[in-house]
Every structure is written in structure tokens, then in C-alpha cells.
């Protein structure tokens with residue numbers, strides 16, 4: 412059988428990320444981004460080998476972007492396209508692995524939308540537009556939450572009345588599952604260990620950030636919860652706060668739930684603490700120049716991250732290594748260094764030169780000799796979605 416080609420689509424409310432993978436190649440044949448969809452500035456950017464280009468979409472929305480993508484995919488391929496893999500953020504408790512999309516699966520994704528009101532409707536838009544354009548192809552859904560369905564109840568239950576779990580599905584779900592799974596497999600391979608007999612802590616640090624404890628190939632705990640707001644300090648998200656903050660702000664300032672929600676999701680995190688930016692690069696530069704808010708934001712980010720990693724060790728029988736990934740995890744020696752300094756009780760120590768070397772797609776071990784493994788591993792969610800899509804086809 413010739414090597415199969417898979418188109419991976421990650422559809423947001425106003426953007427579509429895409430990648431065209433071939434099962435025998437480690438790079439993508441074509442990849443890119445359609446952004447500002449539905450606005451007059453809608454545009455499609457793509458890269459094929461050394462060649463990159465953009466096309467104006469003239470106000471087009473998701474259907475228009477996918478229709479423009481079709482000829483690009485066909486020009487790029489020598490053989491046929493075999494399937495489309497779709498990223499879906501929330502699969503609730505129903506989806507424990509990737510699956511082929513039919514009317515019933517679409518309905519289940521729609522029914523889960525109250526748990527991910529920003530993401531699931533956008534993912535569905537992409538699925539429906541792509542299915543209309545490529546009705547003859549298998550379409551596969553790969554869920555961000557599925558990897559975490561192996562959490563035990565002690566990790567996924569909140570200490571709130573049982574009926575809220577049974578009737579309203581209030582529990583911890585976790586996100587970034589595709590990334591945590593991908594990097595933990597890479598870590599095992601890089602270290603000469605079997606996925607099924609190795610134990611990792613993974614820190615996915617980007618605009619959204621989460622930690623995950625992976626025992627013998629299974630997620631056993633993770634820092635995000637019912638929604639992607641729980642846990643670590645993020646670009647604009649607060650992460651954990653006292654749940655009474657809501658009633659405190661409502662009582663003292665008269666703030667509405669919508670206003671508090673917006674503040675915690677959009678005005679908090681690195682941006683809120685620094686008063687400057689949600690972007691770690693900007694904050695690192697400002698810290699160098701003596702900006703106190705930027706220094707504080709980085710300090711809180713790293714301390715909270717270290718605390719979360721230490722807590723996650725409770726879910727592991729032993730620790731084979733810590734993995735840094737995501738835009739910040741892959742590119743910030745400073746964040747890795749400050750975080751690991753808080754973990755000296757776990758005997759962690761970095762090799763300064765190796766830590767400095769691992770940026771811009773360069774991964775590898777960064778721990779000092781004789782100390783527990785610390786790895787930088789560039790994530791590749793699109794590749795993992797393509798692999799999961801192939802597994803469903805098989």
C-alpha cells in the first residue's frame with residue numbers, strides 16, 4: 412500500500428491551522444494558517460518546502476478558506492488524500508480516544524459545547540465545512556480531553572456535591588492531551604525507555620499552559636480542570652484563584668459573573684501581573700531592563716509551575732524525567748532555570764550550556780550529569796493528530 416496522506420485541521424472561531432502529513436515523512440508536505448476569517452482582512456498563509464505564500468480570502472469564512480485550501484492540497488499531493496483529522500477540544504466523558512465522525516458523533520460534540528463554548532462550536536464549523544467539501548473521505552475527530560480520561564476519580568472529582576458530577580458533569584477533564592501524549596512518547600524514545608514502562612511530568616507552556624503526570628503511557632493527573640482556566644498562570648488566564656474571589660468581587664465591587672469571567676480569562680495571568688504583556692518574550696526583555704511587573708510575573712509563573720510539578724509527583728510510581736514543551740517551554744532557558752531552582756528537593760539540576768542550546772526547535776536533555784532527567788521536546792500536535800487518524804483508519 413502506498414504511504415497515506417492525511418490533512419490535519421485545527422479550527423478556531425476565526426482561524427484554521429492546517430498541515431498535510433504523509434505517513435512516511437517526518438516533515439509536513441504543506442502547512443499553514445487561515446486567519447481573521449469572516450473579516451475583511453481574512454487571509455490564508457501557507458508554506459510548502461522552502462516556498463511560502465499568502466492569499467487574500469476577501470472576507471471569506473471557514474468554508475471559503477477550506478475551499479481555497481483544496482486546490483493547494485491537490486497540487487501538493489502526488490497520490491490521493493486518505494483522510495482528514497480534526498482537532499476537537501472537548502470530548503467530555505464520552506470520547507476516550509479518536510473516532511470516525513458521523514452524524515451521531517457530531518451531535519455528541521455539539522452536546523458537549525456548554526463545557527467548551529468558545530472551542531467546540533468552532534471545531535464543528537470546520538468539521539461541517541470539510542465534510543461538505545470532501546464527503547467521500549473518512550473524517551476523524553481527535554480530542555484534547557481524551558488522553559486524560561484515564562485519570563482516576565481521586566484526580567478528576569471536585570469536592571462538591573455528588574449530584575453536580577452525576578447530573579451536570581462537573582469534574583476535571585484536562586486539556587492539551589494531544590501534546591502531553593506526543594511529548595511523553597518522544598521522551599520515552601529519546602531515553603531508550605518503553606512508553607508503557609516510563610513515568611513523566613510534562614509542562615506544556617504556551618499561551619495556555621498545563622502540567623500532566625503520565626504513568627506508563629497514561630495520563631494520571633493534569634492541572635487544567637472543567638475548563639482550561641484551572642491550574643497554572645497563563646498568558647491572560649489567572650489559573651487557580653480562591654473560588655470565593657467571585658463572591659468577593661460581586662459583593663465589594665458589584666461585578667457581574669460575565670465581568671469576572673472576562674477578567675479571569677482575558678485580563679489576568681502574565682498580562683495582569685505584569686501590567687505589560689501576555690507574551691513571555693516581551694516580559695523577558697522588560698525584566699532585563701528592570702521592569703518590576705515583568706520580573707514579578709515571571710517569578711509567579713515559575714513558582715506556580717514548580718509547585719504544580721511537585722504536586723503531580725503524587726500521581727507517579729517513580730519519576731523518569733520532566734519535559735518542557737510549548738512556545739515558552741521550548742524557547743525559554745530562563746523559565747526552565749527558575750522553575751527547576753524551586754525543585755531542588757527533587758534533586759533537579761540543569762546543565763547551563765545544554766539549557767541555553769535548546770531553543771527554536773532544538774530539543775534534548777538539559778539536566779546536569781548525575782541528576783534526574785529534564786528534557787526539552789518540541790511538541791507537534793498536528794503530527795500526533797495525523798498518527799491518531801491513521802490508527803483509526805487501521
Ligand code: AMP
Pocket residue numbers: 616617618619646689690691692693695737738739742743770
Ligand atoms: P504557544 O501558545 O505554544 O505558541 O506559545 C506562545 C508563548 O511562547 C508566548 O508567550 C511567547 O512569548 C512564548 N515564546 C515564543 N518564543 C519565545 C522565546 N524565544 N523566549 C521566550 N518565550 C517565547
